[in-house]
Amino acid sequence: MGDAATGIAAAASDSSSSPTRPASDSSGFAVSALRQALLAWYAACGRDLPWRRSRDPYAVWISEIMLQQTQVKTVIPYYERWLQQFPTVEVLAAADQQTVLKAWEGLGYYARARNLHRTAQAIVQRHGGQFPQQFDQAMALPGIGRTTAGGILSAAFNQPTPILDGNVKRVLARLLALEVPPSQALDRLWQISETLLDPQQPRDFNQALMDLGATLCTRHNPACLLCPWREHCRAYSLNLQSEIPMTESRGPLPHKQIGVAVIWNEQRQILIDRRRQEGLLGGLWEFPGGKIEPNETVTDCIRREIMEELGIEIEVGERLIVVEHAYTHFRVTLNVHHCRHLSGEPQPIECDEVKWVTLDEIEQYPFPKANVVIIEALKDSAASVESPVG
Numbered sequence: 001m002g003d004a005a006t007g008i009a010a011a012a013s014d015s016s017s018s019p020t021r022p023a024s025d026s027s028g029f030a031v032s033a034l035r036q037a038l039l040a041w042y043a044a045c046g047r048d049l050p051w052r053r054s055r056d057p058y059a060v061w062i063s064e065i066m067l068q069q070t071q072v073k074t075v076i077p078y079y080e081r082w083l084q085q086f087p088t089v090e091v092l093a094a095a096d097q098q099t100v101l102k103a104w105e106g107l108g109y110y111a112r113a114r115n116l117h118r119t120a121q122a123i124v125q126r127h128g129g130q131f132p133q134q135f136d137q138a139m140a141l142p143g144i145g146r147t148t149a150g151g152i153l154s155a156a157f158n159q160p161t162p163i164l165d166g167n168v169k170r171v172l173a174r175l176l177a178l179e180v181p182p183s184q185a186l187d188r189l190w191q192i193s194e195t196l197l198d199p200q201q202p203r204d205f206n207q208a209l210m211d212l213g214a215t216l217c218t219r220h221n222p223a224c225l226l227c228p229w230r231e232h233c234r235a236y237s238l239n240l241q242s243e244i245p246m247t248e249s250r251g252p253l254p255h256k257q258i259g260v261a262v263i264w265n266e267q268r269q270i271l272i273d274r275r276r277q278e279g280l281l282g283g284l285w286e287f288p289g290g291k292i293e294p295n296e297t298v299t300d301c302i303r304r305e306i307m308e309e310l311g312i313e314i315e316v317g318e319r320l321i322v323v324e325h326a327y328t329h330f331r332v333t334l335n336v337h338h339c340r341h342l343s344g345e346p347q348p349i350e351c352d353e354v355k356w357v358t359l360d361e362i363e364q365y366p367f368p369k370a371n372v373v374i375i376e377a378l379k380d381s382a383a384s385v386e387s388p389v390g
């Protein structure tokens with residue numbers, strides 16, 4: 001394979017310095033033709049998405065953050081509810097973090113919600129409530145990296161800022177027939193994204209590129225026959241579209257066995273704790289517990305963890321449910337047991353806060369997805385279980 005990146009750059013440079021020449025050369029891609037084909041396809045086939053009906057930088061920013069690790073169809077109802085609940089950056093900035101996390105519940109990657117909240121406060125305090133239009137200022141905000149900043153500034157202000165999200169990496173890797181995983185060629189992919197970006201219509205071009213990756217140039221079975229870039233695509237011409245992008249060779253995800261306690265007191269309340277702000281799922285509530293050590297039983301683990309984390313004695317009762325859940329870098333099995341509080345006042349030794357709540361009140365608190373499954377199991381069993389322990 002030749003150096004396609006250089007080819008594209010050469011073609012772009014030719015087209016801008018000598019407008020009467022055809023916007024292509026023998027070694028590279030026809031940048032103008034690629035732009036035109038993509039924009040024409042987008043005009044005919046682009047998706048009608050709620051955030052595309054808005055030029056409000058606040059709405060655009062919320063959509064970009066929600067879309068970072070989540071699919072469009074999942075995002076749409078969250079986006080619409082969010083704008084009703086927090087219609088402006090000022091309302092979001094003034095909300096308390098628990099309300100923000102509750103609105104985010106189920107979307108995952110909760111650092112995004114915490115960063116949205118912090119960023120809203122920064123925009124109000126440092127930028128007079130206006131989303132900054134300077135690329136460097138946008139990048140300085142919590143949770144906004146290069147591609148998110150590019151997406152927001154192009155969508156909200158029609159600025160010629162390139163993007164390189166997961167979909168775009170895949171499309172460009174195929175266009176080039178990239179021989180290495182995209183993570184090993186990021187500079188090159190950024191360069192291509194920037195070169196191809198139409199300076200006259202950057203908003204539409206970036207949206208079109210995202211749509212191409214999401215609807216035609218999909219991870220599996222790309223619809224090349226419908227693709228506006230088919231005649232330029234090197235992966236297609238080499239029949240390598242199923243092999244590209246190359247993947248990193250990965251071992252199996254580490255697996256953790258966790259003991260989890262649903263601790264009841266005499267008033268039929270349940271003990272929950274709020275995770276520390278730092279780290280995975282920070283600020284969310286959960287049922288307490290921890291990792292089962294080698295040669296430790298689930299019961300011994302739960303009893304030990306609860307003493308270490310909360311300083312109380314409990315009796316471990318029957319099993320409620322086993323929940324399997326996968327995070328990006330590991331997976332967990334939650335072995336959840338009903339427990340009875342015996343003695344001691346719960347202390348937030350390894351968390352930010354502890355609380356006794358009834359099963360009805362528990363819905364008000366933001367929980368991670370795996371814990372929501374536990375709550376559902378509790379509700380299912382509540383009617384039939386008179387006394388959960390003993």
Ligand code: SF4
Nearest residue numbers: 217224227230233241
């Ligand atoms: S021709 Fe196929 S592989 Fe190439 S960009 Fe289009 S959909 Fe993707």
